Amino acid sequence: MGIVGTVLFSLLLLSVPIGIALSAAAAAYILVDPLLETTVIFRQFFSFIARYSLTAIPLFIFAGFLMERTGLIGQLFRFSDSLVGWMPGGFGVATVVACVLFGAISGSSVAMAAAMSAIAIPEMRKRGYPDWLSGGLVATAGGIAILIPPSIPLLIYGIITETSVVRLFFAGVIPGLLLALGNIITVIIIAVYLKLPRTDRFDAKRLLRESKGAAPALGMPVVILGGLYGGVFTPTEAAAAACGYALIYGLVTGRGEFFRYLLPTATRSLHLTGIIVFLIGSVGVFQFLAANMYWPQMITRTIVSWGLSPLGFIFAFMGVLLLLGMFVDGVAMILLTVPVVFPVAYALKIDPVALGIMVVLNVEAGVVTPPVGLNLFAVSGTSRISLPEVIKGTIPFFAGDIAVLLLVIFFPGIATWLPDLLVKPIF
Amino acid sequence: MHAAFAAWRAFQDKVLAPAAALLLIGSTLLGLLEVVRRYVLGLSFDWQQDAVTYFMLSGVFLYFSISQRKDAHLQVTLVPELLMIAGPRAQLAAAIVKLVALLFAFVFLVAVVWWGIPEIEESIAYDVRSESLAFLMWPFLAVLLASFAFMAVTMLFQLWFMVEKLRGRPVPEEPADREATH
Numbered sequence: 031m032g033i034v035g036t037v038l039f040s041l042l043l044l045s046v047p048i049g050i051a052l053s054a055a056a057a058a059y060i061l062v063d064p065l066l067e068t069t070v071i072f073r074q075f076f077s078f079i080a081r082y083s084l085t086a087i088p089l090f091i092f093a094g095f096l097m098e099r100t101g102l103i104g105q106l107f108r109f110s111d112s113l114v115g116w117m118p119g120g121f122g123v124a125t126v127v128a129c130v131l132f133g134a135i136s137g138s139s140v141a142m143a144a145a146m147s148a149i150a151i152p153e154m155r156k157r158g159y160p161d162w163l164s165g166g167l168v169a170t171a172g173g174i175a176i177l178i179p180p181s182i183p184l185l186i187y188g189i190i191t192e193t194s195v196v197r198l199f200f201a202g203v204i205p206g207l208l209l210a211l212g213n214i215i216t217v218i219i220i221a222v223y224l225k226l227p228r229t230d231r232f233d234a235k236r237l238l239r240e241s242k243g244a245a246p247a248l249g250m251p252v253v254i255l256g257g258l259y260g261g262v263f264t265p266t267e268a269a270a271a272a273c274g275y276a277l278i279y280g281l282v283t284g285r286g287e288f289f290r291y292l293l294p295t296a297t298r299s300l301h302l303t304g305i306i307v308f309l310i311g312s313v314g315v316f317q318f319l320a321a322n323m324y325w326p327q328m329i330t331r332t333i334v335s336w337g338l339s340p341l342g343f344i345f346a347f348m349g350v351l352l353l354l355g356m357f358v359d360g361v362a363m364i365l366l367t368v369p370v371v372f373p374v375a376y377a378l379k380i381d382p383v384a385l386g387i388m389v390v391l392n393v394e395a396g397v398v399t400p401p402v403g404l405n406l407f408a409v410s411g412t413s414r415i416s417l418p419e420v421i422k423g424t425i426p427f428f429a430g431d432i433a434v435l436l437l438v439i440f441f442p443g444i445a446t447w448l449p450d451l452l453v454k455p456i457f
Numbered sequence: 458m459h460a461a462f463a464a465w466r467a468f469q470d471k472v473l474a475p476a477a478a479l480l481l482i483g484s485t486l487l488g489l490l491e492v493v494r495r496y497v498l499g500l501s502f503d504w505q506q507d508a509v510t511y512f513m514l515s516g517v518f519l520y521f522s523i524s525q526r527k528d529a530h531l532q533v534t535l536v537p538e539l540l541m542i543a544g545p546r547a548q549l550a551a552a553i554v555k556l557v558a559l560l561f562a563f564v565f566l567v568a569v570v571w572w573g574i575p576e577i578e579e580s581i582a583y584d585v586r587s588e589s590l591a592f593l594m595w596p597f598l599a600v601l602l603a604s605f606a607f608m609a610v611t612m613l614f615q616l617w618f619m620v621e622k623l624r625g626r627p628v629p630e631e632p633a634d635r636e637a638t639h
Contacts, residue, residue: 045537046558047530054565072573076601082506085513089485262496266509270488277489296478297520304520305529362531 031325034059048362049312056319066322071315078314079307082266083189087306089269090180092299093250094136096276099291100283102247103145106131109237109244116232119221121157122164125150126171126213131244133175133206134251135272143172143397144408151413158226163217165415166423169405170431171213173394176360177206180254180272183390185265186306186364190313191372193382195265196258197449201383204444205391205434212430220426246283250275259452306361313365326373333374340378344385344439347371348392355396359404363393383449384442391435398424398431458621462614462629469526473519473607480516484509504591511592515600522607526615526631532558549623556619563612566605573602 038055042048053071060066110127117123129146147168154164176183179199188195253275257263263271280288320326333343347367354363368389375385397405400421410417438444491505502508524530540551579585580595587594618628 041558041561042533043536044554044558044561045532045534046562047532049530050562050565053569054561057565057568068568068572069576071569072576072598072602075569076598080510080514080597082510085484085488085510088481088513088517089488092481092485263492266488267492270485270492273485274489274492277485292482293475293478296481297474297523300474300477300481300517300520301524301527301529303517304524305531307514307517308521308524308530357535358533359531362533 031323031328033062034319047308048358048366049308052309052312052316056315059319059323070318074315074318075311078317079311081189083195083264084307084310086180086185086195086266086269087182088299088303089266089273090136090182090185091302092296093269093272093276094180095295095299096273096280097135097247097250098132098145099295100276100280102135103128103132104149105240105243106247107146107149109240112233112237112240116228117218118228119217119226120228121150121154121159122167122217122221123214125154125167126174126210126217129171129174130178130206130210131248131251133178134180134254135247136175136180143169143405144412146172147409147412151409151415160224161413161415162419162423163220163224164423165409165413165420166425166427167213167217168413169398169403169409169420170424170427171210172405172408173397173431174206174209174213176394176397177202177209177387177390179203179251179258180265180269181390182306183360183364183393184386186310186361187368187386187389188265190310190365190368191382191386193386194449194453197383197453198386199255199258199265200449200452201387201445202390203448205387205438208434208437208444209391209394209431212434213427216426216430246279250279309362309365313369317369320369326370329370330374330377334377338378340375340380341439343374343378344380344388347375348388348435348439351389351392352395352399355392356399356403358396360393360396363396364389381442381446384438384445387445388435388438391431391438395428395431395435398428458614458617459629462618465610465614466526469523469607469611474523477516477519480512480519484513484516487512504587504589507587507589507592511587511597515597518601518604519607521604522611525608525611528615528631552619552623556616556623559612559616559619563609563616566609566612570602570606570609573598573605577602 034055037058038051041051041054046054053075057068057071060068060070107124107128110131111121111124114120114123114127125146128150132146147165150168151164155161175181179202181199181202184198184202185195187193188198250272254263254268254272257268257271258265280292284291338346351363351367354367358366372382372385376382397403400406400417403421403424406417406420406424409415410420487505488509491501491509494500494502537551537554540547540554577595577598580593580598585594586592622628
């Protein structure tokens with residue numbers, strides 16, 4: 031374990047791609063072990079990713095990008111504005127609501143933060159919102175997308191831990207809504223404190239008009255969640271159905287234009303999927319070695335022998351994740367830590383679904399923690415608000431995110447209640 | 458070398474990317490067709506899951522080298538980034554760290570390609586098939602092997618240009634694409 035750990039950390043510090051570092055660390059052991067053949071690296075890479083369930087990742091990404099390409103975020107934003115724009119801090123509240131709605135279509139946090147900052151920040155500027163507030167809000171609210179199903183990080187967690195993806199998807203709903211609620215309360219308090227102008231009154235006619243425009247977009251979560259809830263779809267089939275919905279919607283709204291952006295959208299999805307799959311395949315190589323050497327059992331025995339309580343273990347793990355979130359991408363965070371930690375959590379009888387939500391809440395926090403908080407860069411780059419301003423703006427909202435994480439740690443029922451209610455075990 | 462890179466780039470953008478995109482779209486449509494067939498007509502192709510899995514993955518594999526060209530495969534960039542802000546000498550050190558990392562990645566990928574060849578030979582020799590027995594496995598393994606090889610070729614160009622840059626010569630700049638994975 032010493033050789034592999036040393037090689038892995040050295041390569042990671044040298045900035046070798048994480049996927050290659052994982053496979054190379056495993057190779058370092060395989061090369062010196064006479065019982066193992068080097069061909070196993072290629073074989074394991076392929077066999078670990080060659081599963082039908084994994085195809086849900088490119089399909090959900092593709093569906094999200096197709097829907098984004100149709101200009102849907104603008105429609106959802108106008109609908110949200112007509113719904114809640116009359117409240118104090120109304121534009122900020124509308125931004126959060128639009129993020130929740132779009133999160134139910136796309137699982138990409140950064141794509142949403144970038145798109146939303148192009149739409150919402152200019153409007154907030156017009157209405158006197160300071161840059162730090164609008165930038166911080168959009169960067170943080172963008173992260174809600176990865177908890178509201180369909181969620182790519184939850185899908186990856188489910189695949190590598192063999193936890194029901196359907197349960198995970200439903201488990202993300204309440205914490206995701208709590209995050210949104212936290213953001214809404216924070217923006218209202220700040221708006222009242224800063225005496226930001228309230229320009230709009232509630233207009234039922236406008237709401238009706240905007241609802242018509244947004245209705246097709248709102249149909250997609252119904253297809254996904256309804257199909258999963260009804261037991262009609264597996265996650266992969268739900269992803270295929272989401273793609274079908276997006277293709278039909280794109281065809282109806284875009285007509286000839288739709289075919290022009292179909293191939294570029296597919297390549298954009300492949301780009302993102304390629305990065306994820308390359309990493310998952312490498313984790314497969316590493317996991318093969320770890321399983322052969324009985325490392326999960328050894329690590330589990332060691333940690334359990336420390337007499338750590340489940341809560342103590344969770345806090346230690348969450349601390350590591352928060353720290354990692356400053357330096358690595360969310361998917362890498364999950365793939366580097368969960369395969370090692372999951373057997374220990376299982377031995378400590380921690381609910382795998384609740385753990386998955388805690389992990390993804392950390393990923394969500396990671397998108398706004400500098401220096402590698404990708405939403406910070408997405409918002410700063412799109413809106414031309416300076417990075418320090420955006421970071422400053424995320425602080426009050428980040429506190430809300432941590433509060434939700436603590437709530438789920440102390441009351442895991444927040445995550446498990448909905449799947450327990452809706453998803454019945456088959457056996 | 459510049460002309461060779463331009464040709465390689467054109468191959469990636471005009472052959473690999475559209476091929477990968479068509480595989481993704483085709484597999485998506487097949488997956489969708491199967492949902493409709495199963496729930497509307499009560500019928501199912503026994504080879505559908507295999508087809509969607511392997512063709513879609515082949516499309517993803519083909520894209521590996523393009524993501525490499527865009528420097529998008531995830532890395533922990535803490536050390537080079539810290540060095541980049543610590544003065545001109547440290548910036549040189551950062552460039553050397555990146556060069557060493559890329560060289561290592563290149564050598565390792567070449568080794569993986571080499572180690573993968575017997576796997577394909579074995580797959581052909583034993584007529585290994587997918588779960589539904591509808592598809593031979595070796596073409597899909599070959600696509601993965603080729604994709605690793607394409608990644609290695611891309612890295613070779615990147616290595617060359619990195620060295621040229623260190624020597625103060627002009628090199629083509631590929632805009633880095635760090636779209637997050639979540």
